[in-house]
Amino acid sequence: MEMLKKSKYKNVAVVGVGAVGKMMLRVLKERKFPVDQLKVLARTARKIRVDGKVFNVEKINHESFRGIDIALFAGTEGEKGASVVYSSSAIRAGAVVVDNGGDFRMKKDVPLVIPEVNPEDIKKHRGLIANPNCSTIQMLVALYPIHKAFGLKRVIVSTYQAASGAGQAAIEELRSQSRAVLQGKDVLAPKVMGKQIAFNVIPKIGEFLEDAYTSEEIKLVKESHKILHTSKIKISATCVRVPVVNSHAEAIYIEVKKKSDVSKIRNVLKSAKGIKVVDQPKAKRFSLPIEASGKDAVYVSRIRKDAYVKGAFWIWVVSDNLRKGAATNAVQIAEYL
Numbered sequence: 653m654e655m656l657k658k659s660k661y662k663n664v665a666v667v668g669v670g671a672v673g674k675m676m677l678r679v680l681k682e683r684k685f686p687v688d689q690l691k692v693l694a695r696t697a698r699k700i701r702v703d704g705k706v707f708n709v710e711k712i713n714h715e716s717f718r719g720i721d722i723a724l725f726a727g728t729e730g731e732k733g734a735s736v737v738y739s740s741s742a743i744r745a746g747a748v749v750v751d752n753g754g755d756f757r758m759k760k761d762v763p764l765v766i767p768e769v770n771p772e773d774i775k776k777h778r779g780l781i782a783n784p785n786c787s788t789i790q791m792l793v794a795l796y797p798i799h800k801a802f803g804l805k806r807v808i809v810s811t812y813q814a815a816s817g818a819g820q821a822a823i824e825e826l827r828s829q830s831r832a833v834l835q836g837k838d839v840l841a842p843k844v845m846g847k848q849i850a851f852n853v854i855p856k857i858g859e860f861l862e863d864a865y866t867s868e869e870i871k872l873v874k875e876s877h878k879i880l881h882t883s884k885i886k887i888s889a890t891c892v893r894v895p896v897v898n899s900h901a902e903a904i905y906i907e908v909k910k911k912s913d914v915s916k917i918r919n920v921l922k923s924a925k926g927i928k929v930v931d932q933p934k935a936k937r938f939s940l941p942i943e944a945s946g947k948d949a950v951y952v953s954r955i956r957k958d959a960y961v962k963g964a965f966w967i968w969v970v971s972d973n974l975r976k977g978a979a980t981n982a983v984q985i986a987e988y989l
């Protein structure tokens with residue numbers, strides 16, 4: 653009995669209690685992850701409430717990971733962020749880190765994993781496994797089965813990304829700006845999203861990089877190549893923030909190598925893991941961000957062929973960025989571990 657307890661139940665740390673960290677606590681419970689002891693860490697100690705349950709948040713330090721088996725990081729990215737500062741302490745203490753941020757995703761010895769796509773890469777970890785960016789996860793859950801069956805040549809994606817993708821403070825910013833506009837008041841200078849998001853769309857997520865693409869757009873390309881183990885697929889992205897609270901949508905154009913048609917593509921998607929096809933134009937059935945919110949599936953709608961290019965198709969993909977795009981994907985990786 654003691655042996656069984658030791659092998660199955662894990663001591664888990666969740667780092668960060670923002671939009672993703674809170675979702676992580678929810679998903680661990682929902683999926684009945686076998687948690688022995690749970691430690692919740694952030695920059696400041698306090699109590700938080702998630703779905704009526706109170707969690708004791710401890711102030712993080714380099715000793716916080718003693719005895720921890722799995723550390724799920726959902727802290728801010730960058731130099732002062734949780735993963736850069738504390739992930740090596742967690743690994744030294746014997747924990748396996750699953751990191752939600754972008755700091756380590758492209759490092760050579762860090763597997764970048766979507767369990768529906770490349771679970772075999774988990775085995776290669778050396779203490780840290782990275783969760784891909786939210787828009788990459790939902791795009792590849794939808795595209796991988798098509799790639800496996802017909803071979804992808806070209807992908808052009810336009811994203812419609814929710815405020816929650818930029819964290820809890822961005823959700824508050826969308827809400828307070830929307831209230832101001834509706835009450836006819838001046839909108840305060842944006843602090844999180846750079847420009848006004850209420851009643852607007854912003855075609856810039858992240859920073860501008862080479863050739864005028866943004867960091868979010870380049871992430872979609874590079875992370876997809878790493879996960880699919882090929883850089884031969886030509887991927888171009890335009891990433892746009894929209895005034896939606898939660899769940900990202902993507903309009904995706906694909907060209908495939910092998911002979912295909914809409915019904916073949918639909919069948920491949922219908923039988924793939926993690927996907928729900930909602931696509932009945934006559935019955936006006938298609939997926940929406942507000943309907944995907946709170947769910948774990950990646951929803952695919954509007955499957956149609958391009959009117960001009962042979963072997964080219966369009967799909968519409970929607971998923972909850974805080975769940976499959978972050979917390980659920982990380983907990984699925986922990987389940988594999």
Ligand SMILES: NC(=O)c1ccc[n+]([C@@H]2O[C@H](COP(=O)([O-])OP(=O)(O)OC[C@H]3O[C@@H](n4cnc5c(N)ncnc54)[C@H](OP(=O)(O)O)[C@@H]3O)[C@@H](O)[C@H]2O)c1
Nearest residue numbers: 668669670671672694695696727728734752753817819820
């Ligand atoms: N939002 C999404 O859809 C999404 C999707 C995929 C990946 N991600 C990634 O997931 C991570 C978390 O995102 P989020 O949206 O949840 O952000 P968030 O709402 O801004 O929350 C950030 C949390 O990180 C904690 N934190 C920051 N620096 C820390 C440090 N040095 N040590 C310990 N804790 C620290 C903060 O602690 P305090 O509360 O004490 O300040 C806060 O609880 C980011 O790396 C983000 O890029 C987000």
